[in-house]
Each structure stands twice: as structure tokens, then as C-alpha cells.
Amino acid sequence: MFSKGDKYKRKFLVFLFFFILLAPLPSFSNSAFSSKQEKYYDSELLYAFETQNLNLVKSLATTNNYSLISQWNGSLGSTFDVFVVDEFAYLADKDGGLVILDITNLTQPREIGRKAIAGDIVGAVNLFIENDYAYIANDVDGARIIDISNKSEPKLISEYHDELYYWDVYVSGNYAFYTTIGDGLEIINVSNKAIPNEIAQYNMGGFIWSVWGSENYIYITDLNTGLEIINVTEITTPTKVGFHDVYTGQPFSVFVEEDVAFIAVGNEGLELVNISEKSSLVKLSQFKESGSIVDVHSNNDTVFLADKFNGLKILDISNKSNPVKVGSYSLSGDSWNVFYQEEVVYLANGQNGLAIIGIDRDNDDLADYLELEIYDTDPLNPDSDGDGFHDGYEIEMGTNPNDPNDYPIIPSPSPTETSGFKYGLIFVISFIFIKIFFVIKINKRKNKLK
Ligand SMILES: [Ca+2]
Ligand SMILES: [Ca+2]
Numbered sequence: 001m002f003s004k005g006d007k008y009k010r011k012f013l014v015f016l017f018f019f020i021l022l023a024p025l026p027s028f029s030n031s032a033f034s035s036k037q038e039k040y041y042d043s044e045l046l047y048a049f050e051t052q053n054l055n056l057v058k059s060l061a062t063t064n065n066y067s068l069i070s071q072w073n074g075s076l077g078s079t080f081d082v083f084v085v086d087e088f089a090y091l092a093d094k095d096g097g098l099v100i101l102d103i104t105n106l107t108q109p110r111e112i113g114r115k116a117i118a119g120d121i122v123g124a125v126n127l128f129i130e131n132d133y134a135y136i137a138n139d140v141d142g143a144r145i146i147d148i149s150n151k152s153e154p155k156l157i158s159e160y161h162d163e164l165y166y167w168d169v170y171v172s173g174n175y176a177f178y179t180t181i182g183d184g185l186e187i188i189n190v191s192n193k194a195i196p197n198e199i200a201q202y203n204m205g206g207f208i209w210s211v212w213g214s215e216n217y218i219y220i221t222d223l224n225t226g227l228e229i230i231n232v233t234e235i236t237t238p239t240k241v242g243f244h245d246v247y248t249g250q251p252f253s254v255f256v257e258e259d260v261a262f263i264a265v266g267n268e269g270l271e272l273v274n275i276s277e278k279s280s281l282v283k284l285s286q287f288k289e290s291g292s293i294v295d296v297h298s299n300n301d302t303v304f305l306a307d308k309f310n311g312l313k314i315l316d317i318s319n320k321s322n323p324v325k326v327g328s329y330s331l332s333g334d335s336w337n338v339f340y341q342e343e344v345v346y347l348a349n350g351q352n353g354l355a356i357i358g359i360d361r362d363n364d365d366l367a368d369y370l371e372l373e374i375y376d377t378d379p380l381n382p383d384s385d386g387d388g389f390h391d392g393y394e395i396e397m398g399t400n401p402n403d404p405n406d407y408p409i410i411p412s413p414s415p416t417e418t419s420g421f422k423y424g425l426i427f428v429i430s431f432i433f434i435k436i437f438f439v440i441k442i443n444k445r446k447n448k449l450k
């Protein structure tokens with residue numbers, strides 16, 4: 001028989017054999033995770049899943065603080081501009097004309113009206129909404145006024161086509177201000193909507209592109225020079241009162257709020273200019289990173305930027321001399337214009353229509369609007385039910401973000417991927433065990449024969 005030492009050795013070897021046979025081997029591949037998950041999570045997060053470290057999963061939630069609420073993609077050509085008033089979003093859609101969306105439910109923007117705009121449209125289309133009328137600057141096709149009092153049946157009231165190109169439009173009271181090539185800034189009296197009547201023009205001979213207004217001043221950008229401020233108190237004699245030379249980049253768009261003019265300067269980013277002294281404008285700061293800023297909309301201490309190539313960017317401007325990027329939302333397709341209303345950002349997203357993006361304060365990929373209005377989760381807690389998976393991920397995976405006992409199943413390594421390796425290893429180890437067993441047995445017999 002075995003000696004006492006041999007007995008323990010044999011017991012240990014038998015234990016080791018079964019341990020190796022039954023112990024699960026770690027996965028050697030990430031392919032057990034779907035491509036959808038890989039899209040949302042970086043390699044660190046994937047590692048956290050693999051090691052089943054739920055606390056790590058929670059802390060590595062994506063860092064965007066704005067998330068997509070919905071996307072309307074019914075554009076016939078390309079959505080260039082968006083203007084929002086209360087429960088309606090108005091889109092200037094190349095090939096599609098004026099499109100009216102009911103956005104009472106932001107998760108399901110519903111097209112309720114459309115007015116095709118005839119003409120050979122080759123370039124940008126911009127619009128402005130005031131009261132029951134949509135004013136459209138329609139490139140080579142001129143200017144239009146459309147009655148939108150009946151949202152499901154917008155009616156063309158008049159056309160105005162004095163110059164070759166109409167780029168942008170701003171409306172205040174009885175006056176519409178259009179930027180054109182040829183006449184520069186055209187001021188149209190629209191008190192009679194059926195018969196728009198040009199009453200003045202301001203032409204400095206440049207390439208005037210965009211227009212915005214505030215109080216008695218009109219702000220226009222010249223693509224080749226910079227920002228001009230025009231006093232329109234005497235509407236028939238517009239007078240230039242200020243100029244800011246934008247020597248870096250092209251000034252595509254201007255937006256004014258209180259004492260600051262925000263100028264989108266393409267690949268040079270955004271310029272902030274103090275306009276309190278119109279005759280001596282002072283540049284406050286510049287924000288620049290890769291991309292091309294083509295439009296801007298501000299709201300108090302926050303600025304929203306349309307980056308043509310990268311979607312939405314958000315800056316904190318509580319310190320006007322030092323704008324700080326605090327969020328972004330990437331979008332494919334060209335982003336042309338941005339509009340902000342009540343914590344929601346609307347981005348005219350070219351071929352992809354309209355993107356509706358909301359603030360997401362707890363960075364869980366679920367906008368506050370969705371947490372409060374749709375899913376009843378906590379907008380200030382990324383993991384409302386404390387099960388280790390953040391709210392946005394639970395919605396994505398179809399589990400209940402308010403039930404800690406319902407959570408996404410962490411995929412286990414599939415047998416097909418590891419079985420070859422595992423059973424090969426078992427074969428080799430078994431072979432070694434059998435050999436050891438026989439060596440002991442033979443040694444024992446030898447000892448007996450002695
Ligand atoms: Ca959230
Ligand atoms: Ca949440």
C-alpha cells in the first residue's frame with residue numbers, strides 16, 4: 001500500500017485534478033460583448049464589466065452632460081435652420097421648404113405642416129418667426145412671408161425678390177432685415193405682409209452674411225471683415241456706429257445678449273465682444289478647438305455652439321473673459337444652426353433633420369427631460385435604483401432603472417470561445433496526473449520487490 005506521505009500526495013493530486021476540471025477559466029476575448037455595448041463604453045468600462053466590478057461600472061459612466069432626447073429625420077434635402085416658439089419648431093429645409101413640428105412631446109416631434117418653396121435653391125436657407133408669420137431668406141429664390149396661424153396649412157403671403165441672394169433674416173415689429181448680395185442689408189417694411197416694401201438699405205460693399213438685432217441696433221457680419229453695428233432708430237437712415245475686426249477666421253454668425261456679441265468664426269471658434277460702448281468694441285475672449293463653429297445661441301451664462309462637423313458644444317461664460325467648455329454632443333452630418341429654449345437645445349442637423357438635445361445633469365445618458373417626464377428616474381442620480389447600472393444603460397438594455405432586482409445580465413464567456421483552450425489544457429494536465437500516478441505505482445512495486 002501507499003505510505004502515509006504518498007496518501008496525502010495522492011489526495012492532493014485528486015483534489016487538484018477535479019479543481020482544474022471544474023474551475024471556470026477567464027474569458028480571453030471581448031467578443032462576448034455586443035458591438036452596441038462597445039459603442040457606448042470604452043475599454044476601461046469593458047474591463048469593469050469583465051471583472052464584474054459594478055462600482056467601477058458606475059463611476060465610468062460617459063461624461064457628456066447633454067444627451068439626445070430625439071431626432072426628427074424627415075428632411076427631404078437638408079435642414080439648415082431651426083426656430084422654436086413654445087410648442088412648435090419651425091425648420092428651413094432645403095428641398096422640403098418650411099416644416100412645422102409639434103414638439104409638445106419632445107420624444108416624438110410630430111410633423112404637422114409643410115409649405116414647399118418653389119425655386120432652384122442652391123445654398124443656405126434661414127428663417128425667423130414672429131407672431132403668426134415665418135420670414136424666410138431663401139438664397140437665389142428671394143424672400144418669403146408665410147402665414148403660420150393655421151399650422152397644418154401654412155399659406156404663402158408674399159414673395160420679395162429684389163436682389164440675387166438672400167442669406168439671413170431678422171424681424172422686429174414692422175420691419176424685416178435681410179442680408180443680401182448686391183444690396184447689403186435690406187430693410188423691408190412688412191406692416192402689410194402681402195406687399196413688402198423696401199424702405200432702406202445699408203450697403204458697405206462687402207459680403208454680408210448673418211444678421212441679429214437687439215433694441216435699436218442691428219448686428220451684421222461681413223464674411224471678409226467682421227462685425228458691424230447699425231443704429232436703426234431712424235429706420236430710413238441706418239447708420240453705422242461700431243465695427244469689430246475679426247481678423248481670425250470668417251464671421252459666419254452673430255448673436256447678441258445684453259452687453260455681449262457672440263460671433264461664430266468657423267475654425268477659429270467663437271469670439272466674445274463687449275458691445276456696451278458701440279463706438280469702441282472690446283474683444284473679451286475667444287474659444288477655439290478643432291471643428292468649425294457656424295452658429296451660436298446664448299442663454300445667460302451658457303452658450304450653445306453649432307459645430308458644423310462635430311455637433312453641439314456648450315460653454316460656461318459666467319466669466320466672460322474665460323469661456324469654459326462644459327459639455328458636448330457629437331452628431332454625424334452637418335450641423336448648421338442652433339436654437340435654445342427652456343433647457344432644450346435644437347440643432348439643425350443637415351441631412352439628418354433636427355436633433356433635440358437636453359441637459360443631463362447626472363451624466364447617465366438620459367436627459368433630465370426623459371428622467372422627469374418619461375422614465376420617472378432621479379435626474380440627479382445616475383443610478384436611481386442603486387443596482388450598479390446607470391439609468392441610461394438600463395433603458396438601452398431594456399431593464400427597469402427603478403428596480404434594483406432587474407438589471408442587465410453581464411454576458412458570460414460563451415463555451416465555443418474557450419472550450420478548445422480549456423479542454424486542451426485539461427487533456428495535458430490529465431496526462432501529467434496519469435503519468436505521476438503510474439510512476440508512484442511503479443516505484444511502490446519496486447519497493448515491494450526489494
Ligand atoms: Ca440624466
Ligand atoms: Ca438619473
Ligand SMILES: [Ca+2]
Pocket residue numbers: 383384385386387388389390391394401
Ligand atoms: Ca440602475
Ligand SMILES: [Ca+2]
Pocket residue numbers: 385387394399400401402403404405406407
Ligand atoms: Ca435596475
